[in-house]
Each structure stands twice: as structure tokens, then as C-alpha cells.
Amino acid sequence: MSVAAHGETLAAVSNFVFPNDFHVHWSLMIVLYPYITGLVAGAFIVSSLYHVFHIKALKPVARFSLLFALAFLICATWPLLNHLGHPERALSMMLTPNPTSAMAGFGYIYSAYFIVLLLEIVFIFRPTVVALKQKATGGMKALYGILSIGSDNVSEKALKVDHKIISFLAAIGIPMACVLHGYVGFIFGGIKANPLWATPLMPLIFLLSACVSGIAGIILTYILLMKLSGKEIDVECVQTLVKFLWGFFILDFVFEMLELFSHFYMATHHWHTLETLYSGPLFNTFWVAQVGIFSVIPFILLMFMSLIRFKDSLLLFFAPIVSLMILIQVLLMRWNVVVGGQLMSKSERGSTTFHPMWLEKEGILPAIIIMVAPVVILWLIGKVLPFWLDDEVAEAA
Amino acid sequence: MIDIKKEIQKDRRAFIKNVLSGTIAGSLLMVIPAGAALDERLPEELPGMRGDDSPFTKNKFAFIVDVTACIGCGSCCVADKNEYNVPDGNYRTWVERYIIDDHDEVFVDSPNGGLDGYTKPRADIPNPVRDTFFVPKLCNMCEKPSCVQVCPVGATYRTDDGFILIDKSRCVGCGYCIQACPYSVRFLNPISRTAEKCTWCYHRVRKGLLPACVSVCPVHARKFGDLNDKTSEVYKLLREPHVISVLKPEMGNQPALHYLGLRREVV
Ligand code: SF4
Ligand code: SF4
Numbered sequence: 001m002s003v004a005a006h007g008e009t010l011a012a013v014s015n016f017v018f019p020n021d022f023h024v025h026w027s028l029m030i031v032l033y034p035y036i037t038g039l040v041a042g043a044f045i046v047s048s049l050y051h052v053f054h055i056k057a058l059k060p061v062a063r064f065s066l067l068f069a070l071a072f073l074i075c076a077t078w079p080l081l082n083h084l085g086h087p088e089r090a091l092s093m094m095l096t097p098n099p100t101s102a103m104a105g106f107g108y109i110y111s112a113y114f115i116v117l118l119l120e121i122v123f124i125f126r127p128t129v130v131a132l133k134q135k136a137t138g139g140m141k142a143l144y145g146i147l148s149i150g151s152d153n154v155s156e157k158a159l160k161v162d163h164k165i166i167s168f169l170a171a172i173g174i175p176m177a178c179v180l181h182g183y184v185g186f187i188f189g190g191i192k193a194n195p196l197w198a199t200p201l202m203p204l205i206f207l208l209s210a211c212v213s214g215i216a217g218i219i220l221t222y223i224l225l226m227k228l229s230g231k232e233i234d235v236e237c238v239q240t241l242v243k244f245l246w247g248f249f250i251l252d253f254v255f256e257m258l259e260l261f262s263h264f265y266m267a268t269h270h271w272h273t274l275e276t277l278y279s280g281p282l283f284n285t286f287w288v289a290q291v292g293i294f295s296v297i298p299f300i301l302l303m304f305m306s307l308i309r310f311k312d313s314l315l316l317f318f319a320p321i322v323s324l325m326i327l328i329q330v331l332l333m334r335w336n337v338v339v340g341g342q343l344m345s346k347s348e349r350g351s352t353t354f355h356p357m358w359l360e361k362e363g364i365l366p367a368i369i370i371m372v373a374p375v376v377i378l379w380l381i382g383k384v385l386p387f388w389l390d391d392e393v394a395e396a397a
Numbered sequence: 398m399i400d401i402k403k404e405i406q407k408d409r410r411a412f413i414k415n416v417l418s419g420t421i422a423g424s425l426l427m428v429i430p431a432g433a434a435l436d437e438r439l440p441e442e443l444p445g446m447r448g449d450d451s452p453f454t455k456n457k458f459a460f461i462v463d464v465t466a467c468i469g470c471g472s473c474c475v476a477d478k479n480e481y482n483v484p485d486g487n488y489r490t491w492v493e494r495y496i497i498d499d500h501d502e503v504f505v506d507s508p509n510g511g512l513d514g515y516t517k518p519r520a521d522i523p524n525p526v527r528d529t530f531f532v533p534k535l536c537n538m539c540e541k542p543s544c545v546q547v548c549p550v551g552a553t554y555r556t557d558d559g560f561i562l563i564d565k566s567r568c569v570g571c572g573y574c575i576q577a578c579p580y581s582v583r584f585l586n587p588i589s590r591t592a593e594k595c596t597w598c599y600h601r602v603r604k605g606l607l608p609a610c611v612s613v614c615p616v617h618a619r620k621f622g623d624l625n626d627k628t629s630e631v632y633k634l635l636r637e638p639h640v641i642s643v644l645k646p647e648m649g650n651q652p653a654l655h656y657l658g659l660r661r662e663v664v
Binding site for chain 1: 446486487488491494503504505506507509522536543545546547548549550551565567568569570571572573575576577579580581582584585590591648649658664
């Protein structure tokens, strides 16, 4: 008969899950929530790269990125509302917030960001809107009237003022986009009870993956929309986007791995729990899918695409593929963090399973609807505001 | 009636003063003509609670679970389920069974939260059993409660006398508190769609009764009392040199739930 010499009796032998831990409370909706806010923050960064950092090559997508961000921002609260047990009380978070709760800040940060984004769009599109208003009739004319915020003045002086306002909004928009998404990371990172979530790196990783997903989203939709409408794609713009994508993805991927490696190296008792999680229930979605297929392959592809001057056709062939892979990588990352974190029981001795259903309230179908909605909204926005500058030139002619 | 007689015997003058000021007069009116509510007819188990109708008592309550005494009968779980009509599959309290074999492997289970009692031995232990014990779990009533910290609307709150409670009419059902509680004592009630957990039977305590689980435990493994009362069992236990610990102390939650004879295998 032996006795435990090194405290290893603490290790898990039987799969014991606390009775209340079988159910995964935060499921698909909470996977989508950071995914959508991430796309918003990332798309905004693309637009700011042009408006604030004057990356001229991004001009073709600078305006579109804002509309893209708006479409997704409109839907950012949907998964949350669908998730709440009492959505009718959601406003209490803003009316009677608990100051110590990370979640209570969301309403404020979201609203403030919404206002900044909307204002920026209004000012950027004002000259366009004024021109469109001249030609429009009926309801559309009224709509353009509202969007032009009552000023038809497109004199050079007025546009200069507009430009100053735009630069200012874009500039404060950057820290706000960072706060919006870094904060979403903190919602998880601040939960000490969950060893997978509780790391100060969480906001940073969320923010970097947000930038990555936003840029990838813009590349993909830009190329698709251009191809669909038979317009010419600005290769330099795509090339620049790809370079930024690679840059952000290096940081993102390195920090994701670094976080894991630190846990592994420090090997506290938390690591023993995480280890069983990564080698068990998360093995396929994390190691195989997120890391193996959807990180390593795009990483190498992006490296080549950035370092070697690809033929245009080759670049335009690989760019959407890589972007799609990155979009999947980020979605997988959200899944592995949000759902993965809940798979291990706080008993530290076992894990539960989770299989989303198609038709339940927070199931796959509602998730698809919530992901398609921003695309539809974007299309509707496109009916009002032209995505591309050359549309405008064509329409004016 | 018993408690009133006791009250009279204890201090006649104070009793008369109380009657005049109305605190007991109300209950007298209820007791004598119409028959008292059940809880009023039961003897007071927590001294001093019945006269105290201030919003928060001055008491400092503690809960002690005696791991060495629990026999895993599950009576506490049954009492709890009846008291609160807890939906199946969710647990405000549960009892875990620990088995350690002579290869030092630890086997833990809690089928149906121990609600059915541990009437049969586990059949899947490969080696001779070296040790076995039961550990009842419930809300730790943390001094630094993570659940209160994260609740976005203040639906989960801490009373001045140390109870962590949930206001069902305010809870938005976000589940953040469920994620934040290191002890997994919370769940989302599927009917009310709000968070729920053990309250240490706040409603009973305020009427001078022990929590339901404490009062049914046949071996007195669950103990509850006021630490300001130097005659209480919990006060004595925590003062005397016993092996007493809390769960997951490294979380920094500072539980008011203590375990007598807690083993290191317990998480
Ligand atoms: S045990 Fe959990 S639910 Fe109870 S007070 Fe502590 S953190 Fe809150
Ligand atoms: S589920 Fe209810 S009690 Fe829990 S954090 Fe959300 S609002 Fe607060």
C-alpha cells in the first residue's frame, strides 16, 4: 500500500463534473458576440489606416470598411439579447449598472462607439449624399436629407472642416475600437474561476484576433463584391491589406501560442486541468483545426504573399482563400475559448460535452440567421450609400 | 406559544416593553386568536432572531460541514429540493462521494447530486479501497463573492449580515455569475430563466429556524450559527483547535462555509 508522496492525489482519475457544470450556459450566441464585435473593430481599423495613418493604398476600401463595420455593429447586440433569460430587462444594465461588473460597461461602450461610427459615416458621405439628394425623389430624397444633416454646403471650405472632423472621429475611433474589443476580452479574462479564461493576455489576444478578422473580412467581401459586379479590383489595395493581415496575424498567433506556452511552462495546477482539456475535448477544434489547419497554413501563405510579389491573378486567387481561412480561424478561436472554457468542470476533475442543436433558441439556425443579417443589412446600406468611389464618379457622370 | 413563554420567563420587564412597543404584540395577536404560522409555532432554533425585525441583523453567520460525520444519506438534498422546488438536473446543494484506493487513485462521483443517497458501493474501483468519505457542497457565502462582483445589474447582492442573495425580479439571466462562481453552486432556473443558488435558507433564518438541510441531517454533519454568539457551536468549533478549512482558498473568495476535517483531495 502506498501513500501519495507528492500531492498527486489531487490529480484527476475519474471524470467528475460538478452537478451544475454539465450544462454549457454560454453557447453559440456568446461565441458570435465577440466574433461580430471583432469584425467591427477590425474593419474600423482598416478604415483608420487610411484616414488616420494615411495608408493611401487602402483608399478603395476605406469607406466600405466603415459601412461594413456599421452593418455588423447593428447586429452585435442580437446574440446577446437572444441569449439573455430576460431580454426585456437588458436596459437595466445601462440604467442601474453594477460598477464592478465588466458586463455592465458594454451598453455604454457599444453606444458610444455606435455614435462615433455613425458620425464618421455621415461626414465622410456628406458630399456624396448631397449629390445623390439632387437626383433622388420621394422617400429617398427625405432619407438623403436626414443623412446630409441638413447641410448642402459642399464648398471647399466646408469640406475642409468635414475633413478635420473625420480625422478627429477616426482618431478617437481607434482607441474606442480597441476598448470595445479589448473589453470583450476582459469579460472572459477577468473570470478567475476559469483557468482557460483568466489571463491578462485575453484582452490583447481578443483585440489582435479582432483586427485580423476585420481585415480578412474586408479582403474577402471586397474581392467578392468586385468580382460579382464585374469591376476591376485594385491589386495594390489587396496587396497592402494582405501585408497588414500578415502583420496582425503574426502578433495574434504568436500571442495565442505564447499564452498557452506560459501556462505549460509555469505548470501550476491550472495547467493540469488545461492539459486534459487541450489533449481531450479540445484536441480537434484547437490543435487540428484552429492551430494546424487554419493558422499554420494561412500563416505560411500570407508570408509568401507578403514577401514575394505574386502575379496579380495568383494574388487574387489566394487572397480570398486565405481571408476565409483566417475568418474561420478566428471563429474557431472564439469557440475554443468560450465553449472550451466551459467544458472543463470547476471540479478540476472532468469535462462535459457540448453539441449545438439546430433549432433550439441559441442553436445553429439562429446563429446562421444572426451571421447572415449583417450581410443583408450591408446590402441594404449599399442601396443608400455607394460602397465604392468609382460608383459615385459613374453616377455623377 | 413556546417561544413566547420562553420570552416571558427570560426577562419579564423586557417582554412587557416589547409588547408595548409592538414587536411581540403583533405576533401575540397572530398566535392567540387565529393560530400561528407554522414557523412561529416551531421552537426558535437561532436565539434572538424572532425579535429582530431590522432589515439586516447584526449577526455574523457561519456554516460548518463536518466531513468526518456525513454518511451520504442525501436527506439534506431531499430537504433542499422540497424547500425550493429545485428543477431536476440542477442543484442548490449536493453531496459528493470520495473513494481513495490503495494505489492512491481518487474516485469522485455525485450521481443526481446525491439526492438518492449513497445506498450502493461503487462497483468500478479496481483496487482495494483505502478510504472513503462524503462532502456536502452548497453556497460558500463568500466574503468576497465573485458572483456579486460580475452581476451587471446588481441582481446578485450581499446583505449586510453576509448573505449573498439573488433578486429574481432584476436578474436578466445572463449567466455571468454562473461563470464567475468558483464553486459552481449556481444554475439558471429553466422556468424563471433567472440565476438561482443556495441561500442558506435566508427566509428560515430570519424566522429563527435553521436552514432546512441543517435541521434534517441525522448525524449533525451540517452546522449553522452566529459567530457573535459565543455559546454557539460554530463559534466554539472555529475557536477551538480543529482541522478546519475552506474550499479553494487560493481563489481569495473568503468563504463563510467551513469544512471540519476537510481532505486535500477535495476541490
Ligand atoms: S459560492 Fe459562488 S455563488 Fe456563493 S457567494 Fe461564493 S461566488 Fe457567490
Ligand atoms: S444571471 Fe442574473 S444574477 Fe447572474 S449575473 Fe446575470 S443578471 Fe446577475
